[in-house]
């Protein structure tokens with residue numbers, strides 16, 4: 163089970179709405195001065211973690227929240243991820259996955275195991291999403307990572323371990339996208355904990371690669387934690403030298419009018435989406451479907467595919 167949660171509604175916003183979070187207007191010189199520190203972790207069990215996390219997202223571009231998943235749910239996730247990996251290998255073929263130059267990436271896990279829907283119901287996740295990208299936000303992606311131990315893998319050898327932004331656009335500080343990455347294994351420097359470059363979010367021009375190499379920090383946190391980051395933050399997968407796989411699940415949530423990486427409604431089918439709670443349906447894109455005919459366009463308001471008020 164996911165650990166019992168507090169009331170997400172009461173925790174939401176905390177005085178740092180999306181607009182406030184979007185005002186991180188710093189330049190590249192600040193990267194050099196602001197990036198020295200490692201963000202302190204917040205305990206999801208403690209009252210008032212959300213405002214602190216939002217403030218840290220604004221300043222450093224990332225924050226760590228510990229104690230979100232129970233040990234039991236983490237173990238169920240681990241089993242489901244390995245099972246899903248085998249199903250993806252069967253469906254896509256290892257050769258095509260190799261050609262994509264990805265290592266251990268599991269896309270569209272929701273199609274293979276219903277356990278992954280539970281991640282979209284976690285109040286701590288929803289509280290961050292509400293505050294950063296609003297209640298009409300949608301899931302851009304949910305990707306699992308079974309990062310193998312390959313000590314010799316150089317930075318930049320694959321997309322994941324090259325410095326990149328998951329939302330590679332600068333919109334004058336407007337926050338359009340937020341990431342929530344779960345550490346299924348504890349993240350350590352040794353096992354390839356995600357490298358973040360503090361204070362490199364919301365930059366108009368990419369920071370110099372030498373600065374990122376120098377100032378990138380390996381996130382370290384216990385299993386069951388979430389690493390939350392502004393999706394414009396520069397980051398990369400670390401190098402896993404631990405001798406064991408490092409498991410994680412990344413989520414990216416965007417404003418509702420931005421296209422998803424995978425059209426989850428079409429990928430999963432109407433029945434699977436309709437079986438989910440209303441908020442999950444919203445996140446999967448059920449209320450931002452694009453019509454394909456005049457018949458669909460002129461449906462009564464209550465049956466519209468693209469619902470009013472989505473932004």
Ligand SMILES: O=C(O)CCC(=O)C(=O)O
Nearest residue numbers: 307322356398399400412
């Ligand atoms: O596996 C990681 O730690 C990072 C993955 C990553 O960079 C991404 O999904 O954008």
